[in-house]
Amino acid sequence: MYIVDSEQMRELDHRAIHGLGIPAASLMETAGKTIAEEVLALCRERRGGKAAGEGLFSSHGIAGDASTHLERAAEEHWLVLAGKGNNGGDGAAAARHLREAGVRVTLLYATEPSSLTGEAALQRDAAAALGIPQLVHGREEAVDYRAYTGIVDALLGTGASGAPRGAYAAMIRAANESGLPIVSADIPSGLDADTGMLHEPCVRASVTVCLAFLKRGLVQYPGAGAAGRVAVRSIGIPSSLCREQGVPVFLLTPDVIREELETDPELPRSPEGHKGTYGHVLTVGGSRTMSGAGLLASRAALRAGCGLVTWALPEELLLPMSGTAPELMLAPAAAAGDGSWDEASAGRVLELLQSRDVLAAGPGLGRFEGDGRWIRRLWEESHAPMVVDADALNALSATEDFADWKRRTADTVLTPHPGEMARLTGKSTAEVQRDRIGTAIHFAVRHGVTLVLKGARTVIAAPDGRAYVNVTGHPGMATGGMGDVLTGIIAGLLAQGLSGPQAAAIGVRLHGLAGERAARLRGHSSSVTAGDVIEAL
Numbered sequence: 001m002y003i004v005d006s007e008q009m010r011e012l013d014h015r016a017i018h019g020l021g022i023p024a025a026s027l028m029e030t031a032g033k034t035i036a037e038e039v040l041a042l043c044r045e046r047r048g049g050k051a052a053g054e055g056l057f058s059s060h061g062i063a064g065d066a067s068t069h070l071e072r073a074a075e076e077h078w079l080v081l082a083g084k085g086n087n088g089g090d091g092a093a094a095a096r097h098l099r100e101a102g103v104r105v106t107l108l109y110a111t112e113p114s115s116l117t118g119e120a121a122l123q124r125d126a127a128a129a130l131g132i133p134q135l136v137h138g139r140e141e142a143v144d145y146r147a148y149t150g151i152v153d154a155l156l157g158t159g160a161s162g163a164p165r166g167a168y169a170a171m172i173r174a175a176n177e178s179g180l181p182i183v184s185a186d187i188p189s190g191l192d193a194d195t196g197m198l199h200e201p202c203v204r205a206s207v208t209v210c211l212a213f214l215k216r217g218l219v220q221y222p223g224a225g226a227a228g229r230v231a232v233r234s235i236g237i238p239s240s241l242c243r244e245q246g247v248p249v250f251l252l253t254p255d256v257i258r259e260e261l262e263t264d265p266e267l268p269r270s271p272e273g274h275k276g277t278y279g280h281v282l283t284v285g286g287s288r289t290m291s292g293a294g295l296l297a298s299r300a301a302l303r304a305g306c307g308l309v310t311w312a313l314p315e316e317l318l319l320p321m322s323g324t325a326p327e328l329m330l331a332p333a334a335a336a337g338d339g340s341w342d343e344a345s346a347g348r349v350l351e352l353l354q355s356r357d358v359l360a361a362g363p364g365l366g367r368f369e370g371d372g373r374w375i376r377r378l379w380e381e382s383h384a385p386m387v388v389d390a391d392a393l394n395a396l397s398a399t400e401d402f403a404d405w406k407r408r409t410a411d412t413v414l415t416p417h418p419g420e421m422a423r424l425t426g427k428s429t430a431e432v433q434r435d436r437i438g439t440a441i442h443f444a445v446r447h448g449v450t451l452v453l454k455g456a457r458t459v460i461a462a463p464d465g466r467a468y469v470n471v472t473g474h475p476g477m478a479t480g481g482m483g484d485v486l487t488g489i490i491a492g493l494l495a496q497g498l499s500g501p502q503a504a505a506i507g508v509r510l511h512g513l514a515g516e517r518a519a520r521l522r523g524h525s526s527s528v529t530a531g532d533v534i535e536a537l
Contacts, residue, residue, distance in 0.1 A: 001213075001214055001232065001250060001251040001253060001255075001256065002213050002214065002239065002242040002247050002249070002250060002251075003213070003214045003215070003216055003219060003247075003249040003250060003251055003437075003469060004213045004214070004215060004216070004242070004247055004249070005193065005194045005215070005216050006158040006159065006193045006194055006215070008242075008245065008247055009158055009193075009212070009213065009215070010158075010159070011245060012212065012213070012237055012241050012242065012245065013027070013212075013237070015241055015245070016236070016237040016238070016241065020238070020241075022236055022237070024118070024119050025119045025122060026236060027235050027236055027237070028086065028089050028090060028093055028119045028120070028123060029093055029123075030234075030235040030236050031090040031093065031094075031185070031186075031211050031233075031235045032089075032090050032091070032092070032093020032094040032095075032096065032097055032123065033093070033094075033097050034209055034211070034233035034234075034235065035090060035091070035093075035094035035097075035152065035154075035183065035185050035209045036094045036095075036097035036098045036101065037097075037233075038183055038207055038209045038231050038233070039078060039094070039098060039103075039150065039152060039183050040069075040070045040098075040101055040103070042150070042181060042183060042206065042207055043070055043073075043076055043103075043149075043150070044070060046181070047071075069101070070101055070102065070103065073101055073102030073103045074102055074103075074104060075149070076103045076104065076149045076150065077103070077104040077105070077106070077147065077148050077149050078095075078098060078103060078104070078105050078106075078148060078149065078150045078151065078152060079105075079106050079108055079143070079145070079148040079150075079151050079152070080092070080094060080095045080098075080105060080106070080107050080108065080151075080152040080154060081108050081110070081151060081152065081153055081154060081155050081171050081175060081189075082107055082108065082109050082110065082154050082155070083109075083110050083111075083154065083155040083156055083157075083168065083189075084109075084110065084111045084115045084116055084120070085120065085156075085157060085159060085160075086118075086119065086120055086157060086159075087154050087155065087156060087157035087185055087186060087189075088109070088110075088116060088120055088124075088154055088155070089116065089118075089119050089120025089121075089122075089123040089124070090123075090154050090157075090185045090186070090211070091107070091152055091154025091155075091185055092107060092120070092123035092124050092126070092127045092154075093123045093126075093127075094152055094154065094185070095107050095127050095132050095152075096123070096126060096127050096130060096132070099130060099132055105132055106132070106133045106134075106135060106148070107127060107132055107133065107134045107135065108135045108136075108137060108143060108171070109134065109135065109136045109137065110137050110155060110166075110167040110168050110171060111136070111137075111167065112136060112139075113128075113134060113136065137167040137170065137171055138167060143174070145174060145175075145177075145178035145180060146178075148178075148180060149180065150180050150181045150182070150183065151175050151178065151180050151181070151182045151183070152182075152183050152184075152185065153172075153175060153182050153183065153184040153185060153188060153189050153203045153205065154184075154185040155168055155171060155172065155189040155203075156168060156187075156189035156190065157185070157186050157187065157193075158186060158187060158193040158215060160189070162199065163190070163199035163200055163201075164189060164190050164199060164201060164202075168189065169201055172189055172190055172201040172202065172203050173201050175203060176201065176203065176204050181206040181207075182203055182204065182205045182206055182207075182228075183205065183206065183207045183208075183209060184203055184205040184207070184208045184209065184227070184228075185209055185211070186208070186209065186210060186211045186215070187208060187210070187215055187217060187218065187223075187227070188202060188203035188204070188205045188208060188223075188226050188227055189202070189203045190202030190203055190226075191203070191217050191218075191223045191226055191227070192217050192223065193215045193216065193217045194215075194216050194217055194435075195216070195217060195220065195223075195434050195435050195438075196216065196217040196218070196219070196220030196221060196222060196223030196224060197217075197222070197223065197434055198222050198223060198226055202226055203226065204226050204228075205226060205227055205228040206228045206229070207228050207229050207230075207231060208227040208228055208229070208230045208231070209231050209233055210230050210231065210232045210233065211233060211235050212233075212234065212235050212237045213232070213237075213239075213242065213247075214230070214232050214251060216249065216437055218230050219251065219457055219469045219471070220436055220437065220457055220469075221433075221456050221457060224456075224457060248441070248465050248466045248467060249437060249441075249466070249467045249468070249469065250466070250467070250468050250469070251468075251469055251471065252460070252468040252469060252470045252471070252472075252505055252508070252509055256468065257502075257505060257506060257509070260466070260468075261468075261501060261502050261505055261506075262502075263498060263502045263506070265506055265509070267305060267493075267496065267506070269305070274307070275307035275308055276307055276308075277307060278305055278306050278307035278495065278496050279306045279307055279308075279357040279358060279492075279494075279495025279496050279497070280306070280307060280308040280309070280310065280355070280356045280357045280358070280495060281298075281301040281306050281308070281309045281310070281356065281357070281358045281359075281360060281488075281491045281492060281494075281495050282309075282310050282312060282349070282352055282353055282356040282358065282359050282360070283297050283298040283301065283309060283310070283311045283312065283360045283363070283488065283491070284312045284333065284349055284359065284360065284361040284362070284365070284378075284392075285297060285311075285313070285360075285361065285362055285363035285364045285365045285390070285392075285484075286311070286313040286314070286317060286321070286363070286364040286365075287314060287317075287339055287340050287341065287364055287365060287366040288314070288316065288317065288338065288339030288340060289366070290363075290364030290365075290366060291313070291317050291320070291321060291364060292364065292481065293363035293364025293365075293390065293481065293484045294311055294313055294363050294364045294484075295311070295321065295324055295325060295328075296363065296481045296484040296485050296488065296530050296531070296534065297360055297363040297389075297484045297485065297487045297488035297491070298311040298325065298328050298488060299325050299327075299328070299488065299531075299534050300484070300485040300486075300487070300488025300489050300492065300534050300537070301360065301488040301489070301491045301492035301495070302325075302327055302328070302488075302492065303488075303489070303492070303534050303535075303537040304488065304489040304490075304491075304492025304493055304496075304507070304510070304537065305492055305493070305496055306358075306491070306492040306493075306495035306496060307495070308329070309327070309328050309329065309492075310328070310329040310330070310331050310352065310356060311328050311329070311330050311331070312331045312332075312333035312348075312349055312352055313330065313331075313332070313333060313334070314332070314333070314334040314335070314336065314339050314340060314341060315332040315333075315334065315335050316337070316338065316339040317339055318330055318332050331352055332348075333345050333348045333349055333352065334348070336368070340366055340368055341365060341366060341368050341371070341374070342368060342369075342370070343368070343369065343370030343371070343373055343374050345374070346373075346374045346377040346378060347377075349361075349378060350377070350378065350381055350382060353382055353384055356384065357384060357385070357494075357495050358384055358385045358386070358387070358491050358494045358495045359378065359382055359384050359385070359386045359387070359491075360386075360387040360389070360487050360488060360490075360491035361375070361378060361386065361387070361388055361389070361392040362387075362388055362389035362390035362391055362392030362393060362487065363389055363390050363483075363484040363487055363488075364390070364391075364484070365390060365391035365392055365395075366391055367391055367394065367395065371391070371395035371398075372395050372396070372398050372399040374395065375388070375392050375395045375396050375399075376399065376405060379396075379405060379406075379408060379412075380405060380406045380408075382410075383409070383410055384410055385410045385411040385412070385413075385494045385495075385500065386408070386410065386411070386412045386413070387412075387413045387414075387415065387487050387490050387491045387494065388412070388413070388414045388415070389414075389415045389416075389483060389484070389486075389487040390420075390483065390484070390487075393414060393415075393416050393420045393423075393424065394420065394423065396424070397420070397423040397424045398423075402424075402447075403446075403447075407447070407448045408448065408449075411450065411494060411499055411500030411503075412448075412449045412450065412500060413449065413450045413451075413452060413490055413494070413500050413503065413504050414449050414450070414451050414452065415452040415454060415483065415486060415487055415490065415504075416451075416452075416453060416454065417453075417454045417455060417483065418432050418433055418436075418453070418454075418455055421439065421440075421443075421453055424443065425439065425443060427439070432453075433455075436453055436455070436457070436459050437459055437461075437467055437469065439453065440453040440459040440460075440461035440467060441461045441465055441467050443461070444461035444462060444463050444465075444467075445461075445463060445464075445465050447463075448463045449463060449500070450462055450463065450500035450501050450504045452486070452490070452504050452508060454483060454486070456473070457469055457470065457471060458470045458473070458508050458512075460501065460504045460505045460508055462500070462501035463500075463501075464501075466501070468501075468505050470505075470508045470509055470512060471512075472508075472509050472511075472512025472513045472515075472516060473511075473512035473515050473516065474512070474515040474516045474518075474519045474525060474528070475525050476515065476518070476519045476522075476524075476525030476526065476527070476528035477512075477515040477528060477533065479528065479529060479530065480530065481529070481530030481531070482511075482515075482530050482533065484530065485511065485530050485533050485534055486507060486508065486511045489507040489510060489511055489537070490503050490504055490507035490508075491503075492507075493506055493507050510537060511533065514533045514534075514536040514537045515528065515533050515536070517536040518532040518533050518535070518536040521536065
């Protein structure tokens with residue numbers, strides 16, 4: 001499923017209308033019909049019928065006439081909030097289709113209806129010809145929202161910028177305060193379509209009917225929290241235009257893994273395989289106060305399906321950690337004398353890596369004198385695929401010349417959380433969060449790495465400029481050690497021969513699915529631990 005920004009959507013509209021000759025009026029008519037169908041589906045759901053869609057995102061084409069049937073439709077009375085742009089035209093078209101289904105409907109315009117132009121004006125006139133009541137904000141007495149059973153938000157679309165003002169702001173606040181279910185057309189009014197940032201005020205939708213293609217702002221928080229369930233509905237713009245236009249961002253699904261990343265998300269194993277077939281991971285991490293991080297990453301790599309894992313750790317931890325996971329091999333790699341790492345251990349790590357396939361560095365590593373030079377040696381002198389996490393990332397970000405480091409030829413995956421990403425880029429955490437997709441893509445392309453920007457809706461950016469947004473996971477995963485588990489999973493997949501983008505994308509998706517499963521098994525999200533996620537893989 002493609003994810004577009006507002007500029008890409010404008011270009012796709014233009015190419016569909018002026019390049020393919022699809023009438024703009026036809027696109028608006030279809031948009032109105034799909035909005036009305038989602039309203040009717042929500043009405044049925046409220047009455048105890050089947051849910052309108054499965055999961056956070058549903059994608060389907062144009063439904064048939066059966067979807068417009070609603071028992072006791074006259075008991076419903078929906079208020080359509082219409083702006084003066086094309087979004088308002090979509091709302092007027094939706095009002096007509098709701099009327100056709102037997103639902104009472106009233107249009108409330110933010111400005112005088114005469115301000116509508118083009119296709120939106122045609123929809124305004126068609127609704128008026130059918131006798132649909134048309135009110136104008138501020139012209140009549142205050143609207144009594146208690147008279148309605150639901151609201152369609154068709155005020156502001158992807159072309160809007162900045163905070164809603166005047167009538168728009170007042171109507172958004174009134175809609176939110178009404179307590180009624182709100183179905184937003186394309187995006188909730190007040191939401192930034194590109195970044196997911198919320199202006200004040202912003203509609204809090206029950207359902208968002210995303211027209212044509214999924215918008216970036218709907219898959220990033222806080223926008224995702226304001227959108228409710230998102231139904232992505234075709235309005236007649238061919239998806240082939242996205243490929244021709246080079247849209248580089250995708251919702252991470254099994255189909256996208258197969259078609260865009262060109263690998264099998266199920267990773268079948270050969271019946272004649274052996275432990276050597278599936279690769280050998282070298283995990284480098286753990287220190288006196290954070291030994292569990294290295295253990296979690298190492299165990300996760302095994303659970304991800306690699307054949308062998310060696311955990312390199314400080315000498316002082318070798319005996320205490322022996323037997324904690326009998327499937328692991330342990331190798332002393334640092335002799336600082338206090339259970340910590342030192343700069344000289346880089347040589348030992350490189351020596352161990354000569355007979356291993358993948359390096360996973362950082363979980364529980366701690367900070368130490370010379371750690372920037374330590375990570376640079378591993379970066380420039382090792383020729384194996386590499387996953388860089390936690391304090392290895394912090395050591396890297398503390399160097400002043402990272403941009404001048406030799407570009408690695410082997411697959412390299414960095415897995416920062418927003419705070420670590422801020423340190424890597426010199427931005428604030430808030431700046432990173434304001435544009436997670438753009439920040440991840442820019443860094444991945446600039447440094448030739450795969451960048452996994454962790455958090456709700458993790459972004460996986462590849463060095464070729466493509467990016468994937470993951471929607472698996474569970475709030476119960478917000479606890480210590482989860483990042484260490486993800487590092488191990490990605491390393492384990494790299495060891496099995498996947499590329500950096502493939503391993504990162506599948507690893508992130510599996511990590512989230514395992515978190516969901518662990519939460520179900522535990523029965524309560526607050527009880528989930530990183531170890532539970534490993535066992536749920």
